[in-house]
Amino acid sequence: MIKVAINGYGTIGKRVADAVAAQPDMEVVGVSKTRPSAEAYVANKRGYPLYIADIKNREKFEKVGISVAGDVEEMLKHADVVVDATPGGVGAKNKALYELFNVKAIWQGGEEHEVAGFSFNSSCNYEAALGRDAVRVVSCNTTGLCRIINAVDSVFGVGKVRATMVRRGSDPGGIKKGPVDAIVLNPVTIPSHHGPDVQTVLPHIDIVTLAMIVPTTFCHMHVVQMDLRADATREEILEIIEKHPRMGLVRKGTGITSTAELKEYACDLGRPRSDLWESCIYEESVSVVGKRELYLFQAIHQEADVVVENVDAIRAMMNGTPDPLESISTTNRSLGFTPL
Numbered sequence: 001m002i003k004v005a006i007n008g009y010g011t012i013g014k015r016v017a018d019a020v021a022a023q024p025d026m027e028v029v030g031v032s033k034t035r036p037s038a039e040a041y042v043a044n045k046r047g048y049p050l051y052i053a054d055i056k057n058r059e060k061f062e063k064v065g066i067s068v069a070g071d072v073e074e075m076l077k078h079a080d081v082v083v084d085a086t087p088g089g090v091g092a093k094n095k096a097l098y099e100l101f102n103v104k105a106i107w108q109g110g111e112e113h114e115v116a117g118f119s120f121n122s123s124c125n126y127e128a129a130l131g132r133d134a135v136r137v138v139s140c141n142t143t144g145l146c147r148i149i150n151a152v153d154s155v156f157g158v159g160k161v162r163a164t165m166v167r168r169g170s171d172p173g174g175i176k177k178g179p180v181d182a183i184v185l186n187p188v189t190i191p192s193h194h195g196p197d198v199q200t201v202l203p204h205i206d207i208v209t210l211a212m213i214v215p216t217t218f219c220h221m222h223v224v225q226m227d228l229r230a231d232a233t234r235e236e237i238l239e240i241i242e243k244h245p246r247m248g249l250v251r252k253g254t255g256i257t258s259t260a261e262l263k264e265y266a267c268d269l270g271r272p273r274s275d276l277w278e279s280c281i282y283e284e285s286v287s288v289v290g291k292r293e294l295y296l297f298q299a300i301h302q303e304a305d306v307v308v309e310n311v312d313a314i315r316a317m318m319n320g321t322p323d324p325l326e327s328i329s330t331t332n333r334s335l336g337f338t339p340l
């Protein structure tokens, strides 16, 4: 069994912990928090050993009935690999600690590419992560862009991509972020950082991205346009999406034309936490203008799409299987991930 520690048990970390616990070849050896919280209670309830960043705070946890197994350093002694899911920017500061304890490390998209020197997406570059000691799983938006661009590029060739990200203002549990009543151009300058981030995985892609933030909490919405190098039909693009293990079609027949209805649908499908691990591409939006201009809308569940990528990254780094499709299929199957 691959022994996995999760440093930072928040939005991403708690999902990664549950996804790891569901795998046949992995176990959670610990998760970490800095302060007592509802998530810390849940970690205890789930039976994940709970470690804390600063052991001087042990009493604060124990006073409110939360058991503490030790500090983060102690957690690392039990791990083959650590998934760093601390807030953006904090992860890079942990690098020296992971090196000291000789533990392989995975960082998230809130860190710079340079923290690991390798940016990962299961469908694009799994093989290049085999046996690596350090990997960065790209952000939720970059993951969504990489999946569709790489899939279309592999069949038709992609000349250029122009995409606009309409981003959620906060995660559902966030009470300190906004906007409440504004559309914020973020950044107002063009391009946004998302295009260069895609190029950390797919360096040959000509991509320009724009981004704004809106007052919603479930999903980013991407408006994607690609110029293709070969003639394509709408049906051929739909087939690529349908065959992809991490992309799903939001069918015309569901009548879903929003993220709110998509959330209700995920809930009704019985997805844990309403999580949508796949990119959700609106079937009716998929359009080929002329023969080489592709357009589509895709919803990206920011809390979920990177979770399955972390699981595959662990398997690649630990040489669990050299075959990306085998890893992706084990990850999906273990989570009960059935098509939309």
Ligand SMILES: NC(=O)c1ccc[n+]([C@@H]2O[C@H](COP(=O)([O-])OP(=O)(O)OC[C@H]3O[C@@H](n4cnc5c(N)ncnc54)[C@H](OP(=O)(O)O)[C@@H]3O)[C@@H](O)[C@H]2O)c1
Binding pocket: 007, 008, 009, 010, 011, 012, 013, 032, 033, 034, 035, 036, 037, 039, 053, 085, 086, 087, 088, 089, 090, 091, 108, 109, 110, 111, 138, 139, 140, 171, 302, 303, 306
């Ligand atoms: N949320 C998203 O939509 C999303 C999507 C894709 C990627 N990401 C990336 O994933 C990473 C984590 O984001 P998140 O949204 O999951 O953050 P989050 O919800 O704020 O969770 C971060 C967790 O890290 C813990 N933590 C903070 N400082 C720590 C430290 N020094 N040592 C150990 N644990 C510490 C926090 O614990 P306490 O609460 O106890 O302080 C919290 O449990 C970031 O790089 C982010 O950019 C986020």
